[in-house]
Amino acid sequence: MTVKTPNGYSLDDSGRRVVVDPVTRIEGHMRCEVNLDDDNVIRNAVSTGTMWRGLEVILRGRDPRDAWAFTERICGVCTGTHALTSVRAVEDALGIAIPENANSIRNIMQLTLQVHDHLVHFYHLHALDWVDVVSALDADPRETSRLAQSISAWPLSSPGYFRDVQNRVKRFVESGQLGPFMNGYWGNPAYKLPPEANLLALTHYLEALDFQKEIVKIHTVYGGKNPHPNWLVGGVPCAINVDGTGAVGAVNMERLNLISSIIDRTIEFIDQVYVPDLIAIAGFYKDWTYGGGLSSQAVLSYGDIPEHANDDSAENQLLPRGAIINGRFDEIHDVDLRDPDEIQEFVDHAWFSYPDESRGLHPWDGITEPNFTLGPNTKGTRTRIEQIDERAKYSWIKAPRWRGHAMEVGPLARWTIGYAKGIPEFKEPVDKLLTDLGLPFDALFSTLGRTAARGLEASWAAHKLRHFQDKLMAAIAAGDTTTANVERWEPSTWPKRAKGVGTSEAPRGALGHWVVIDSGKIENYQAVVPTTWNGSPRDPAGNIGAFEAALLNTPVARADEPLEILRTLHSFDPCLACSTHVMGPGGEELTRVKVR
């Protein structure tokens, strides 16, 4: 049966059903089902979030100054971004201004996450969708060397270097124990890279694995550890002392030099390894234009990386804020997170209950109650699902909508909005990339475009690290070493009741936290996260979300090998622990232990 969705997609569930569960190389747990027509083209797509943790009900009754630590544990991959969003929400509620240095350090933390997360995503979560590891064993290392030297000045590029890596991988494969490469889709015709490019990418997979651990040392200096560095309502916990007694116990010259050197090496690695690899790989996949989905129609960004502290205006955000709907790139809408009519969540297709499921609710008014039920057309049993019934409830992810529209969020959304706003630092790299690859503007709206935007953003973020580290140094030179505002640290200084909202642009997209504080404790806490937007199930009107839209009309080379499905889903960098934690005021009915 063919159905037309209000947001313009045709769904036909008559063909052969293919199930992918678990979807791997993501954060958390996810299932995907598609229907293929006789030509193995995807005509219906169903994305299911398969985990739920209920963090928001756990937050009720707790000290709002602690919320960052709880919400940080929503996700250990995009570690820190929930913590940042949380302290912003609490500061917004309590009217706390932060010092300029705290803003710089927070931006450095957030940009460090962006760079690290994008790098690890590209090489370790996404690359194997494009790179055939086994084919790399057939490469001539001299050809790989020639290729490497033609695209980058990165010094590790001799034939002997690539031969050593190839030998190591060869012996690994010959051992018969393939580890993480076991049962991969090697030899699938959807792989297009020649052997020498596969060897180059595989080599950089290993180099990036070594290098990624260096980037996060920035978190370790300012936040004490990574994953899950420490944050503070009112500023940052690290004090600065560059020249007085006890300087070794704080951020001092040695620490600042360490950060500075990591930033330099990060810029080098991103610009000389990641971005050239991305362009080289993209060059072999120019014909694979699938996976655009909502990206050319409806995209959303809250904006982030405030240049100055305590200024929430769109103009102050270095990552752009705005919404584009109906494919109208000439009209960028403002986004108001406090307006009850803008952001709403629906649950008629999610495993939660509302009193009236035809309506959506703003996060401040959100009701959530788990309700795991399966539709009548489910195949299998309640605890052994063979095929899901997407006409009924089918996911632990709610369906957020902006003014009723399903939206795509993430690097491609940010870069599209930046481009549409005509901001040179977004427009110029996009134009250059498209020119270098000989592709038209529309090519951006694809799986490959999403992956490319992430690479451009990694480079942008690496250079912005330098900007904020320099800004911090200039402030210290001018005598400002303040990192925390403690005027309203004590709960006795707080209003009896307060509401706040905090936002950030997480690596995967727009992230918002809404908090209600009453008598010094959290009364309600809600988070709407990037993968809730992208991985959203259907809504009462029948609109499909970004994952489902992006999968439609993609041909699959081998129906029993989900390579193309993984490729497009991975281009969103799904984060399921983030998307499926949501639980609101209704949850207290589950409470067995009294929350203090």
Next chain:
Amino acid sequence: MASTETFYEVMRRQGISRRSFLKYCSLTAAALGLAPSYAGRIAEAMETKPRTPVLWLHGLECTCCTESFIRSAHPLVQDVVLSMISLDYDDTLMAAAGHQAEAILEEIRERYRGNYILAVEGNPPLAQDGMSCIIGGRPFLDQLQEVAADCKAVIAWGSCASWGCVQAARPNPTRATPVHEVIRDKPVIKVPGCPPIAEVMTGVITYMLAFDRLPPLDRQGRPLMFYGQRIHDKCYRRPHFDAGQFVESWDDEGARKGYCLYKMGCKGPTTYNACSTVRWNDGVSFPIQSGHGCIGCSERDFWDKDSFYEHVTDTHVFGIEANADRVGLAAAGTVGAAIGAHAVASALHRTKQRDQAQHEEREE
């Protein structure tokens, strides 16, 4: 089936001579205080063993444990994955998905019955029929128990698998349950922390490979070598605690001088972990060094022990530097009692483990 490669063969092809290999075995034995004859046993094990398969399952979690693991600086994680273990299943890193991924679990269970390690990140929820964590259309609990049935030992990575962690904090809406409560017939090694330190994770796993036995554990199932002492015991700011020099407010003079964070809620005095010695991310720093108190993330139910900024009440506070002598004595007494209790409990646990009993005989 291609032949499997031993640890020794791996080292040889990485250019390590047999002579160096044997020397490595002797040094490793010596470093751990073992008799010289142990070097031969280590060498033999390394020469004859294929890389041990590790099946790394994910339940309700945030993936911070995997993220931490890949930060390991010594050994590098690429060496762990390519040369030391065979990481045959880890949904965060593996190439395969769907039924090709699930088939790996079957194959390893069959081929390495009783000889693979089950590593668990996260935990199974028991509410909602276990369906708030679904893998392959079924509850994660089913997958966990099936894979556990034929494993040699279980490593419970992080505080989720060890204790329940954040999703098990009050009121635990999914009934998230730590691994040892659902797997009762296998040794479970708890490596708590949110996440654990990377080098502690690789340290635990390489210990098991190098010595072919489980590390000695305390009463709660944690490796003594990394969780035997409190952060406070080895904290570089400890002299300021003893001297009564405290941070009183964020970013105050004390904070800038690196004074003790006890009054800001630091849980170092009640937290067993290696942060103040091994430190984080190749030894760069740890929370206290970067100005925030320890939140106690490796301790059971640390989420439910009041605010992170309330100071712990079971450690006496001492006001001023003049009391340093008295402070030192009292503090030593507290520590001594804690370690004493710890040691007795650990000893009881050890007697249950044959390999470790042998080890103790040699030491005596």
